[in-house]
Amino acid sequence: MGDRSRLRSEALAGEVRERPAEVRLHPDPESVADFLHDESKLGGSGIGSLAVPRTVGALRAVLAWHAHEGNRVAVSGARTGVTGGAVPENGAHLVSLAELRGVVRVDAEGDPPTITVLAGTSLAELNAHLAAHHPGLAFPVDPTETSASLGGMVSTNAGGARTYRFGAMREWVQALTIELASGRTLHLTRGRERGEGGVLWLEDDGGARALEIAPIPKPATKNAIGYGFSPSGDAIDLWIGAEGTLGVVSEVTVRLVRAEPGRLGSLQFFDRVEEGFAFVSALRAARELDVTAIEFLDARSHALARDSGKPAVDRVLQQGGGAACSIFVEIAFATEDDLGEIAEGLERMVRQAGGDPDRSLAGATEGALRDIRAFRHAVPERINAIIAQRRERHPGLHKIATDMAVPDEALGWVYRRYQEVIGRAGLDYAAFGHVGNNHFHVNILPRDEAELARARECYAILAREVVAHGGCVSAEHGIGRIKKGFMAIQYPPAVLDAFRRVKRWADPQWRLNRGVLIDP
Ligand SMILES: Cc1cc2nc3c(=O)[nH]c(=O)nc-3n(C[C@H](O)[C@H](O)[C@H](O)COP(=O)(O)OP(=O)(O)OC[C@H]3O[C@@H](n4cnc5c(N)ncnc54)[C@H](O)[C@@H]3O)c2cc1C
Numbered sequence: 001m002g003d004r005s006r007l008r009s010e011a012l013a014g015e016v017r018e019r020p021a022e023v024r025l026h027p028d029p030e031s032v033a034d035f036l037h038d039e040s041k042l043g044g045s046g047i048g049s050l051a052v053p054r055t056v057g058a059l060r061a062v063l064a065w066h067a068h069e070g071n072r073v074a075v076s077g078a079r080t081g082v083t084g085g086a087v088p089e090n091g092a093h094l095v096s097l098a099e100l101r102g103v104v105r106v107d108a109e110g111d112p113p114t115i116t117v118l119a120g121t122s123l124a125e126l127n128a129h130l131a132a133h134h135p136g137l138a139f140p141v142d143p144t145e146t147s148a149s150l151g152g153m154v155s156t157n158a159g160g161a162r163t164y165r166f167g168a169m170r171e172w173v174q175a176l177t178i179e180l181a182s183g184r185t186l187h188l189t190r191g192r193e194r195g196e197g198g199v200l201w202l203e204d205d206g207g208a209r210a211l212e213i214a215p216i217p218k219p220a221t222k223n224a225i226g227y228g229f230s231p232s233g234d235a236i237d238l239w240i241g242a243e244g245t246l247g248v249v250s251e252v253t254v255r256l257v258r259a260e261p262g263r264l265g266s267l268q269f270f271d272r273v274e275e276g277f278a279f280v281s282a283l284r285a286a287r288e289l290d291v292t293a294i295e296f297l298d299a300r301s302h303a304l305a306r307d308s309g310k311p312a313v314d315r316v317l318q319q320g321g322g323a324a325c326s327i328f329v330e331i332a333f334a335t336e337d338d339l340g341e342i343a344e345g346l347e348r349m350v351r352q353a354g355g356d357p358d359r360s361l362a363g364a365t366e367g368a369l370r371d372i373r374a375f376r377h378a379v380p381e382r383i384n385a386i387i388a389q390r391r392e393r394h395p396g397l398h399k400i401a402t403d404m405a406v407p408d409e410a411l412g413w414v415y416r417r418y419q420e421v422i423g424r425a426g427l428d429y430a431a432f433g434h435v436g437n438n439h440f441h442v443n444i445l446p447r448d449e450a451e452l453a454r455a456r457e458c459y460a461i462l463a464r465e466v467v468a469h470g471g472c473v474s475a476e477h478g479i480g481r482i483k484k485g486f487m488a489i490q491y492p493p494a495v496l497d498a499f500r501r502v503k504r505w506a507d508p509q510w511r512l513n514r515g516v517l518i519d520p
Pocket of ligand 1 (some may be wrong): 077151
């Protein structure tokens with residue numbers, strides 16, 4: 001047994017037999033209503049208890065008590081997740097990390113520089129701390145919703161627009177503190193604990209358990225589809241994207257980058273989607289540009305934005321009225337002198353792709369980009385408003401939003417298939433998202449229950465085809481409770497069994513987040 005392959009967990013000093021004061025037993029569902037759902041709008045019906053610890057010590061005591069009682073434990077962070085992973089199973093004991101917040105330390109001189117925060121700290125709080133105290137440093141992962149907690153972002157391997165340039169959470173996590181289902185604590189550091197001889201040992205209650213590291217095949221696209229090892233066999237990777245099923249993350253250390261002096265944002269309109277994709281290919285090939293994000297909106301998204309009635313959206317669409325799509329590109333630059341050259345390069349690429357650079361909007365300051373931001377945000381807002389309206393007549397209705405990514409060469413193909421499959425089913429939909437990663441959030445807006453059923457069928461057909469083309473069923477939102485059915489599309493049965501072995505290794509009684517990601 002090599003030392004590096006041994007994960008040594010620490011026990012809490014003293015046994016916890018008395019219920020900690022933080023644990024509120026059998027709370028009235030109304031008083032905890034906010035804790036029973038996340039942004040998936042899936043709703044839990046009731047919980048055995050609620051604990052919202054404010055210190056790591058209190059969290060450990062709560063988990064140790066649940067372990068002593070043999071309770072099922074559900075875990076939530078900021079509940080901005082969209083796949084129901086933070087929604088507690090009926091009767092489970094909910095532990096919310098929402099109040100476990102704060103910056104523990106910043107190592108600004110480290111190589112690499114890092115920041116360590118308590119897991120409930122939001123991305124907005126982390127960014128604000130850096131801006132106020134270390135303006136030269138930045139954290140590059142940006143899953144749009146900045147109220148998300150760092151623990152939740154680790155647990156879903158969150159991505160976002162800038163994943164194009166910086167990758168998802170996995171690439172930035174340097175160290176984690178994990179509270180195991182047994183109530184014991186693990187400290188993991190990237191590069192320190194690794195499977196050796198194909199085995200990882202976990203020292204937990206009742207001795208050491210061995211996990212044979214079976215390779216878990218993952219598509220080359222960005223993905224958030226359950227447990228995985230990086231090629232180095234680093235143990236820490238098992239807990240990234242584990243959706244709270246292997247332990248509770250209590251402390252997170254992430255790497256930081258030197259903040260870029262500036263970013264240019266530019267929105268380009270195209271009359272044919274193929275022209276937009278040609279522009280995307282040109283951006284990918286332009287190695288001289290530091291492109292940080294490439295985003296897409298289709299014509300239906302433009303129309304939805306227009307319906308929001310916002311003056312900022314009208315100003316944007318005056319430039320791009322009638323276009324088949326728009327592409328937003330963000331480019332980092334070192335000095336303002338670089339801007340002229342970048343703008344010229346962009347114009348050339350737009351022309352070569354068949355577009356007209358005179359229809360573009362661009363800016364290098366927050367103020368200048370405000371209209372573009374309002375335009376992009378108006379689309380999901382409008383979709384949510386339409387669905388909310390339709391729910392008045394059809395209470396069970398919800399949108400179906402895809403989160404699949406494909407390899408570069410399949411970009412045009414997958415877009416056509418969305419049009420064919422969803423269009424043929426007569427459904428209303430808008431496609432937008434992270435085209436730089438070949439990752440669309442296609443939002444289907446069903447008008448009634450029959451359309452909702454058809455939308456689900458379309459999603460399943462497309463998921464099978466995407467996987468057959470080397471893609472993944474979830475690129476950044478995770479599997480949670482609502483996409484579990486897609487695991488059998490993504491993986492063969494032997495891989496799902498390997499997942500179950502990982503789960504039993506870390507949580508033998510299957511007490512943590514039961515019903516999330518994988519079933520026994
Ligand atoms: C408007 C909007 C836009 C979004 N855009 C993006 C995007 O661009 N990219 C993207 O990746 N996501 C996006 N999301 C989804 C969401 O913000 C991310 O999934 C985020 O990482 C969830 O963090 P959270 O703290 O809200 O986690 P929660 O929703 O509370 O939980 C998510 C999962 O993580 C587990 N979990 C939470 N905290 C812990 C912890 N401390 N320890 C162990 N397990 C834990 C939960 O059990 C659950 O399974 C978006 C959401 C919204 C509402």
